[in-house]
Amino acid sequence: MPIAYVVAAALALFVWQISLSKVLAASVNGLIVAGTLIYIIFGAILLLNTLQQSGAINTIRQGFSDITPDRRIQVIIIAWLFGSFIEGSAGFGTPAAVAVPLMVGLGFPAMAAVVAGMIIQSTPVSFGAMGTPILVGVNTGLSADPEMAAYALERGFSEWKDFLAFVGTKVAIIHASAGTFIPLLVTAIMTRFFGAERSFAAGFKVWKFAIFAALSMTIPYLLVATYLGPEFPSMFGGMIGLAIVVTAAKAGFLMPTGDHWDFDDKKNWDEEWTGSIQTEDASINGKASMSLVRAWSPYLFVAGLLVLTRLPYINMEAFLRSDHWLITWSWTEIFGSDISASFQPLWSPGTIFIIVSLITILLHGLKGSEYRVGFGNSLKTLVPASTALVFTVPMVQVFINSSGGAAGYEQMPIALAEGVANVAGNAWPFFSTFIGGLGAFVAGSNTVSNMMFSLFQFGVGERILVDPTWIVALQAVGGASGNIICVHNVVAASAVAGLIGKEGAVIRKTLLPFCYYALMTGSIGYGIVNIGSGVFNAGFIVVAAIVATMVYFIFKHNRSTVP
Numbered sequence: 324m325p326i327a328y329v330v331a332a333a334l335a336l337f338v339w340q341i342s343l344s345k346v347l348a349a350s351v352n353g354l355i356v357a358g359t360l361i362y363i364i365f366g367a368i369l370l371l372n373t374l375q376q377s378g379a380i381n382t383i384r385q386g387f388s389d390i391t392p393d394r395r396i397q398v399i400i401i402a403w404l405f406g407s408f409i410e411g412s413a414g415f416g417t418p419a420a421v422a423v424p425l426m427v428g429l430g431f432p433a434m435a436a437v438v439a440g441m442i443i444q445s446t447p448v449s450f451g452a453m454g455t456p457i458l459v460g461v462n463t464g465l466s467a468d469p470e471m472a473a474y475a476l477e478r479g480f481s482e483w484k485d486f487l488a489f490v491g492t493k494v495a496i497i498h499a500s501a502g503t504f505i506p507l508l509v510t511a512i513m514t515r516f517f518g519a520e521r522s523f524a525a526g527f528k529v530w531k532f533a534i535f536a537a538l539s540m541t542i543p544y545l546l547v548a549t550y551l552g553p554e555f556p557s558m559f560g561g562m563i564g565l566a567i568v569v570t571a572a573k574a575g576f577l578m579p580t581g582d583h584w585d586f587d588d589k590k591n592w593d594e595e596w597t598g599s600i601q602t603e604d605a606s607i608n609g610k611a612s613m614s615l616v617r618a619w620s621p622y623l624f625v626a627g628l629l630v631l632t633r634l635p636y637i638n639m640e641a642f643l644r645s646d647h648w649l650i651t652w653s654w655t656e657i658f659g660s661d662i663s664a665s666f667q668p669l670w671s672p673g674t675i676f677i678i679v680s681l682i683t684i685l686l687h688g689l690k691g692s693e694y695r696v697g698f699g700n701s702l703k704t705l706v707p708a709s710t711a712l713v714f715t716v717p718m719v720q721v722f723i724n725s726s727g728g729a730a731g732y733e734q735m736p737i738a739l740a741e742g743v744a745n746v747a748g749n750a751w752p753f754f755s756t757f758i759g760g761l762g763a764f765v766a767g768s769n770t771v772s773n774m775m776f777s778l779f780q781f782g783v784g785e786r787i788l789v790d791p792t793w794i795v796a797l798q799a800v801g802g803a804s805g806n807i808i809c810v811h812n813v814v815a816a817s818a819v820a821g822l823i824g825k826e827g828a829v830i831r832k833t834l835l836p837f838c839y840y841a842l843m844t845g846s847i848g849y850g851i852v853n854i855g856s857g858v859f860n861a862g863f864i865v866v867a868a869i870v871a872t873m874v875y876f877i878f879k880h881n882r883s884t885v886p
Contacts, residue, residue, distance in 0.1 A: 324714035331721045331735075340729035348657035349724040353717030355654070355664040356463060359671065360716070360770065361709040363452055366676025367414070368704050371421060372697035373680040374621060377687035382618035384425045390572050393583040394431065395510045395529045399536045400572065401425055402439040403506045404565045407447040407540055411558025412625050412672075414452025418444060419816030432586060433598030433820040435517040437829050440816050441807050442509050442836045446502030446541065447557035448769050448803035449494050453629060453672040454553035457491045458484075460773025461799055467723040468734070468778055478792075488552040493796035495548030495556055498803070499541040501843045504873055507533040508836050511876075516832055517596065519587035527880035532577045539571075540564030558626060595828055598821030613687065620686055624679045629672065643669040662724055712771070719774040736775075740782030749787050752849035752862065755780055755794055756841040759801025763809050772802035789852040797848040804840040807833045843869050 332350070335341040374380050387401050405425075406418040419440040426436035449456050465471045466483070475486035510533055511526030518525055544560030551559075572578060586592070632639045644651065644667050653665035668674055684694055726734035733741070747754055758780070762772030780798040784791025806812055813826045813833075822829075842865070849862030 324718065328714045328718035328721070331718045334735070335721050335725050335728070338730065339725050339732050339735070341725055341727070342660075344658040345660045345662065345724065345727075346721055348660035348662040349720040350717040351654075351657055352662050352664040352724075353720035354713065355666060356459070356720070356774075357709070357712040357716040359666050359673075360455070360459065360712055360768075361705065362668070362671055362673040363414075363455065363676075364673075364709065365701060365705050366671075366673035366680070367412075367452070369698060369701040370621060370625070370676045370680045370683070372700045372704075373683045373689070373694065374618075374687075376693045376697045377683060377689050378613065379618035379621070379683075379687060380421070380425070381428075382613050382615060384428045385612070386615045386618075387425060388429050390569060391578070391583070392585070393529075393579060394586060395513070395526065395584050396532065396572060396578065397429060398426065398431075398439050398509055398513055399506045399529075399533060400565070400568060401429075402443045402509055403536060404540060404561050404568055406440065406443045406561070407544075407557050408561030408565060408622070410444065410447040410451045411556065411561055412453070412622065412629070414448070414455055418447075419812060419819060423816050423820050427598070427820050430586070432517055432592055432596035433817075433822040434596045434825060434829065434832075435513055435586070437813070437816045437820050437822055438516070438832045439509050439513060441813060441829065441833045442512065443505060444806040444809075444812060445804050445836070445840050446498045446505055446544075447561065448806050449498060449799045450491070450544075450548065450553055450555070450557040451769070453555075453558070454491070455672075456769040456773050456799060456802065457487055457494065457553040460768075460770035460802070461490060461777045461795060462487055463719075464723060464736075464774045464777030465781060465795070467720075468726075471778075471781075484552075490792050490795055490799070491553035491556075492549050493793055494553075494799045495545045497796060497800045497844050497847050499545040500847055501800075501840055502541050502544075503534060503537045504839070505836075506537045507873070507877075508839065509533075512832060512836065514584070517586060518584070519591070523876065524880040525584050527877050529579050530877045530881065532572075532579065535571070535577050536564065536568045539567040554629065558629070562626065595825050598817075598823070617686065621679050621683045624682060625675060628675045628679065632670070632675070640670070643667065662720075712768070715768070715771050716774065719771060722775060723778055734778070736777075736779035737782045739779050740786060743779075744783050744786035747783075747787075749789075749853070750849075751783050751787055752789075752794065752797055752852055753842075753845045753865075755783070755797040755848065756801030756804060756845040759798040759803075760805030760808070760837065760841050763802045763805025767809055767812065769799070769802040769806055772805060773799055776802075784852075793848055793852050797845060800844045800848075801841055804837055804844065807837040807840065839869070 332346055335346050387397060401422050406422040409418045409421045423436045423440040427433055472483060475483060480486035480489060507530055510529055511523045514526035515521060515523045540560045543563040544556045547559045548556040632643060650669060651665055651667050655663040657664060722735050732738055758776060759772055762776050763769050776798050777795050780794045781791045784794030808830050813829050817826055817829060846862045846865035850860055850866060853860045853862060
């Protein structure tokens, strides 16, 4: 990322011939944007470490283990539903930090837990951390072009946030469609690579429950995106899905019959599956167990405060985002350029995480020394998590603020768009999600991928004469799918499972789900933007082929063995 920043700055200065003051202004703006992201990351990590210190995470873990001993059901509930909720409320890799240790604590092989934690970082990611990939990523990427506000107005959106919500709804439609098979893929990959029989069959046998669990999350997810905006879909979808699926599982609804599926005896596990975390550790800091409601209460507080501050008819936004210098910290026309930056700490989810972590001291009876340990651990975790952002976001800002140079070139994303559109032509939607995924793979963030490529994708959409907002939506979806194989996230997830040096093996197992997701969503996007040519266009034909393949495997592995 430092090299990428230097290259982008050099191109801006010597090829695009942008003034030094503008390049410096873009870089400073990037540092400010990076700071806002780091603040959110710190708040999320602090709350997690506070719950670890209080023993709440252990109680949550035990609550999951009491539902069913079947590992296939456990992985759906913990990775897909609980992971989606954590992604929605915190984002930035925190599902791995929370869900992966929970699964390891239940007796999953460390690598199986990491692989499952990576695969589910797809559908919920675009609305992670209260919609940050849309509200910061797409927002920053598109708003760098002053003409975008006029385009939004032309489409009937006088408020920019309403335009972002409009794009967010399209993102949710695509995600909800592709996400239907994610829980089933999680179970199939788990039984194929980590089962005694090394077969997809056992995973596909829970297809009814897996698809039920998928729809329990994606239907409310889509409704929330449509009516409440991009901040709540993953958090509410995961929360509502958890309530529905856990209740159904306890009642035996669509649960697998016969023996409960489990991993082979631990002595038969492959050596590369295990990490350094000891699964026998049943308590944290010697804390007595607490009730599930008490353990979950901080996350309920997070959800409540986020909803309270975002509901339009309460209108707390007017105060929390007011122009007063104590509320909005801004730097206009940095170094005399047309670039401005601002930060609104009271509006940031990071502030809510920090407030709830302080409330948790009283809720869970923490000692000051215990909270200090959690605070210190959070700072230690923050440094490696934020290093890439310090270089990546300034690079992105230089990249997208490259118009107006003496060379007379279009800004870099538009120049890229022109070249790619000439090569790919109308087939571009098939490739757009892979570009978004590549951005996340390299940068370690869907948000950063959206910053980098949203304007580029919009430009391609205009040049191939389709609705460019659908292409931007495909960028956001592709950036989310890139989290499945993102090196940064794999390293982080492996670290919390004590699985060091096995990142390549993890990515080899998650590559297939990534390819499914990027191809499926790109095909859906192609079908939608070319619906004028009929439903039997190439995009929907590929979607039908993928669905038919999944149905084939479901029925192949669920045929009765009785003569």
